Amino acid sequence: AQSVSQHNHHVILSEAASLELGCNYSYGGTVNLFWYVQYPGQHLQLLLKYFSGDPLVKGIKGFEAEFIKSKFSFNLRKPSVQWSDTAEYFCAVNGKTGGSYIPTFGRGTSLIVHP
């Protein structure tokens, strides 16, 4: 069975600080990895995804993530956060179950950015 672990449950930063959110997964097959963002009171939106190829993936709003296969990690980064990045961030992995890809989500990281 697949699993996703997000180590940082709550992160508080000041504007312009750098961000790195950890995500480790457990799955024996080929993985597809995602980061979603949920702004306060809104639904989840896709931030970026990794399927194959270049392990450094760039997403929307200046976010990027690096897939490190040897470490089973897919950490999210942003060089300089803004107040508008305050949100909850979810890492997810797609693993095959009975022929279909079933996503498993991490518990989420709540990010608060102070102006």
Add this chain to the structure above:
Amino acid sequence: NAGVTQTPKFQVLKTGQSMTLQCAQDMNHEYMSWYRQDPGMGLRLIHYSVGAGITDQGEVPNGYNVSRSTTEDFPLRLLSAAPSQTSVYFCASRTGAYSNQPQHFGDGTRLSIL
């Protein structure tokens, strides 16, 4: 382009009442799913469907029923609501029954069981 539409947005129920949460998508997506979101627990899969007439259980299916009579609709039924089912419920869909693409989410239904 409406995407994934959930109704209602808010609901308060008494213990033992029944209720159906509605979910509809207009993107002709084959795969649809229901999650519950609880503080510190992330999103947990309740049920999913890979097409009309086909449903399967996720991680936390107890207390919930689903059906998929059309491609567009995927309602979630609580037959006898319990306080433990107080949560925010999200419906999601994606293209392709067996694809690895990301999902599109609805705005959620905030459900309180008294």
